[in-house]
Amino acid sequence: xxxxxxxxxxxxxxxxxxxxxxxxxxxxxxxxxxxxxxxxxxxxxxxxxxxxxxxxxxxxxxxxxxxxxxxxxxxxxxxxxxxxxxxxxxxxxxxxxxxxxxxxxxxxxxxxxxxxxxxxxxxxxxxxxxxxxxxxxxxxxxxxxxxxxxxxxxxxxxxxxxxxxxxxxxxxxxxxxxxxxxxxxxxxxxxxxxxxxxxxxxxxxxxxxxxxxxxxxxxxxxxxxxxxxxxxxxxxxxxxxxxxxxxxxxxxxxxxxxxxxxxxxxxxxxxxxxxxxxxxxxxxxxxxxxxxxxxxxxxxxxxxxxxxxxxxxxxxxx
Amino acid sequence: xxxxxxxxxxxxxxxxxxxxxxxxxxxxxxxxxxxxxxxxxxxxxxxxxxxxxxxxxxxxxxxxxxxxxxxxxxxxxxxxxxxxxxxxxxxxxxxxxxxxxxxxxxxxxxxxxxxxxxxxxxxxxxxxxxxxxxxxxxxxxxxxxxxxxxxxxxxxxxxxxxxxxxxxxxxxxxxxxxxxxxxxxxxxxxxxxxxxxxxxxxxxxxxxxxxxxxxxxxxxxxxxxxxxxxxxxxxxxxxxxxxxxxxxxxxxxxxxxxxxxxxxxxxxxxxxxxxxxxxx
Numbered sequence: 001x002x003x004x005x006x007x008x009x010x011x012x013x014x015x016x017x018x019x020x021x022x023x024x025x026x027x028x029x030x031x032x033x034x035x036x037x038x039x040x041x042x043x044x045x046x047x048x049x050x051x052x053x054x055x056x057x058x059x060x061x062x063x064x065x066x067x068x069x070x071x072x073x074x075x076x077x078x079x080x081x082x083x084x085x086x087x088x089x090x091x092x093x094x095x096x097x098x099x100x101x102x103x104x105x106x107x108x109x110x111x112x113x114x115x116x117x118x119x120x121x122x123x124x125x126x127x128x129x130x131x132x133x134x135x136x137x138x139x140x141x142x143x144x145x146x147x148x149x150x151x152x153x154x155x156x157x158x159x160x161x162x163x164x165x166x167x168x169x170x171x172x173x174x175x176x177x178x179x180x181x182x183x184x185x186x187x188x189x190x191x192x193x194x195x196x197x198x199x200x201x202x203x204x205x206x207x208x209x210x211x212x213x214x215x216x217x218x219x220x221x222x223x224x225x226x227x228x229x230x231x232x233x234x235x236x237x238x239x240x241x242x243x244x245x246x247x248x249x250x251x252x253x254x255x256x257x258x259x260x261x262x263x264x265x266x267x268x269x270x271x272x273x274x275x276x277x278x279x280x281x282x283x284x285x286x287x288x289x290x291x292x293x294x295x296x297x298x299x300x301x302x303x304x305x306x307x308x309x310x311x312x313x314x315x316x317x318x
Numbered sequence: 319x320x321x322x323x324x325x326x327x328x329x330x331x332x333x334x335x336x337x338x339x340x341x342x343x344x345x346x347x348x349x350x351x352x353x354x355x356x357x358x359x360x361x362x363x364x365x366x367x368x369x370x371x372x373x374x375x376x377x378x379x380x381x382x383x384x385x386x387x388x389x390x391x392x393x394x395x396x397x398x399x400x401x402x403x404x405x406x407x408x409x410x411x412x413x414x415x416x417x418x419x420x421x422x423x424x425x426x427x428x429x430x431x432x433x434x435x436x437x438x439x440x441x442x443x444x445x446x447x448x449x450x451x452x453x454x455x456x457x458x459x460x461x462x463x464x465x466x467x468x469x470x471x472x473x474x475x476x477x478x479x480x481x482x483x484x485x486x487x488x489x490x491x492x493x494x495x496x497x498x499x500x501x502x503x504x505x506x507x508x509x510x511x512x513x514x515x516x517x518x519x520x521x522x523x524x525x526x527x528x529x530x531x532x533x534x535x536x537x538x539x540x541x542x543x544x545x546x547x548x549x550x551x552x553x554x555x556x557x558x559x560x561x562x563x564x565x566x567x568x569x570x571x572x573x574x575x576x577x578x579x580x581x582x583x584x585x586x587x588x589x590x591x592x593x594x595x596x597x598x
Contacts, residue, residue, distance in 0.1 A: 160524075162544030162552050167562065168570050172523035172543035179497035180529050184505065199481075199490060200524045200543075207494045221481050221490040221521075231402040231483060245486040246398045255397060257487050307498050308459060310491040311452025316391040 003059050005048060009267070012041045045267045052216070055239035057248050058224060060216040061195050065270035067277055069096075069111040069154050072194065075277035076102050076284070080109065083143075086135035089169060094125040094157070095133030095205070097140045102152070103285050108144035110137050110205055111154035114195075127196075128161035131174035134204045138178050141185060150188040150288055153205040158223065160201030175204040182207035183307070186300055188291030190284055192262070193217045193249075209294075209303050210287035211257070213249045214276065215264040219257070220247040257310060260287075342366055360579050367536045367579055369516055372425040372442040375475055379583050380429035380438070387427035389460050394422060395452045400484040407484035410446070418444045422453045423478070426461040428468075432587045434594070437465035441477040443517070449482035450521045455492025458526065462499030462510075471509040471590050472500075476527040480520020493525035500526050509593030511586065514541050514564070514573075532589050534575050535564035536582075541572075 097110035114127035191208030197219030512530025
């Protein structure tokens with residue numbers, strides 16, 4: 001799929017593909033022309049990606065070819081053993097987790113699954129967890145704490161599912177419980193926002209000691225379309241809302257919400273998933289090595305202070 | 319005397335004098351204003367609990383003359399420099415301050431409930447829809463830390479449409495921040511009672527409001543994660559009339575009780591006696 005600000009890139013890509021089919025004996029200039037096109041492609045990619053608007057970034061974060069949780073599992077882990085069920089009501093298909101080995105680190109890996117084909121998307125509820133998902137995640141996090149395993153959470157969800165049964169089974173309480181319990185956990189928690197960080201649905205597994213974010217992921221209190229519909233009374237004003245909400249990795253780093261940006265290759269993760277996953281793996285390992293050196297209570301205290309500092313308001317002198 | 323004068327005289331007899339009666343917003347019954355105010359805006363005919371202000375809530379719950387507000391000067395922050403079609407967030411916040419006389423959507427302090435000194439946070443829906451933002455979260459965290467320091471119980475009365483969009487991600491983080499405070503109280507074995515009033519939604523229901531040791535609500539209060547309209551649009555079906563009411567939540571296991579405003583203070587006092595156990 002092609003985003004409109006990438007049209008020019010797609011044209012060059014097409015010409016490169018056409019030329020590549022030709023025989024160089026019939027077309028002596030071929031290699032020279034191909035080289036020129038590739039250079040042009042590289043420069044243009046850089047130019048486009050250096051000047052993305054926040055709304056362009058939203059479009060990239062939702063790109064269908066962007067690596068998904070299952071791609072990260074395959075690319076980052078030598079082993080992943082899924083653990084099912086919340087022991088209460090069911091086994092959520094949008095939020096999954098299990099034991100994983102990343103490099104030499106044994107961890108509890110948790111994340112949202114969006115799915116790629118239509119069938120997969122429906123099966124995984126488009127990556128929108130129900131309360132069972134958050135409760136399963138909490139069960140697994142407590143298990144990780146018991147076994148002394150660090151927790152790694154990969155976040156990519158449009159939102160917690162706004163459904164009738166989700167409400168009846170306590171969507172709000174499930175998220176709130178995770179926020180409260182995660183503050184108490186005495187093992188390291190590494191969070192990576194890989195695609196869409198959709199409000200409370202994302203935060204429900206994102207109370208971390210290290211919060212990393214891919215360069216073209218977004219993290220927001222409300223989708224820009226929703227914000228535009230309310231504050232501009234027009235969902236078409238989403239680009240303006242995306243701008244005002246400060247949802248890009250650069251803005252979030254500046255606001256002190258995230259700790260580190262994981263760079264994506266030129267042209268975004270959807271053009272080069274392998275490199276993206278590799279860079280993510282390196283960043284996760286570095287964070288794990290750093291956090292594993294901290295004592296359990298130190299981890300917990302630092303996590304408390306980290307979140308207490310977010311939006312700290314100075315008391316006026318009285 | 320002509321017909322005109324007579325007619326006016328008759329009208330004056332049947333017209334309800336202004337100021338003597340209150341009209342119930344739900345059943346439209348006329349109730350003596352004094353009676354309605356003394357009942358803290360609960361309709362004596364249909365038991366409708368009208369939304370009340372933080373000041374009214376303090377009069378309802380706290381022993382007279384014992385409430386000491388703290389952190390009253392904390393005002394909205396504008397971390398994003400937010401501007402929408404209608405203007406800046408700063409202007410919006412200033413106008414909310416002027417309109418309500420409050421500085422934020424929550425009032426925090428300490429007060430006695432039948433002699434038991436307690437830390438209390440009360441949200442006021444009039445201030446930007448009781449929305450949760452950095453200063454709101456900060457005041458709630460400071461209240462939790464106060465309860466912890468003083469080894470007291472914490473009561474939070476929620477009334478909120480959810481996170482405040484104008485502070486974007488910083489508002490979202492207040493959910494984690496306030497819950498971290500609640501987690502500390504929990505570890506210290508101190509009671510936290512959450513009272514959900516109409517309405518309690520989004521970022522507030524998905525943080526401190528639903529993780530009380532005891533969760534109670536006022537009759538008819540609407541409580542939920544997503545709003546009714548969003549859910550109906552998502553699932554493409556109409557929801558039952560009583561969906562997301564306190565009664566619905568009680569039935570689904572998310573509340574310990576629904577408590578009438580008239581009995582609220584007594585109820586909270588009992589809960590505090592149990593909650594503080596050996597400490598009183």
